[in-house]
Amino acid sequence: MKNKNKAIMIILSLLMPGLGNLYIGDKKKGSILLAVSLITTAVSDKYKIITGLFIIYYIYAILTCLSTYNNQLES
Structure with a gap:
């Protein structure tokens, strides 16, 4: 994952579920x-x-996005 900002990901997820996942x-x-x-x-x-x-x-979509973000950081 190349320098993806967690705050931007959360804002996009709040605007519309799925946008945060696309961003990351x-x-x-x-x-x-x-x-x-x-x-x-x-x-x-x-x-x-x-x-x-x-x-x-x-709520599920936002939690899924956070989980994916954290998993990408670990790998």
């Missing part, structure tokens, strides 16, 4: 998380229950 180079996971985020955001206006699930997913 985890393209596969980042693309999947971003696609799910965009789809969930698009349908959340119609189905209010999804909004609650999105919050849980949002």
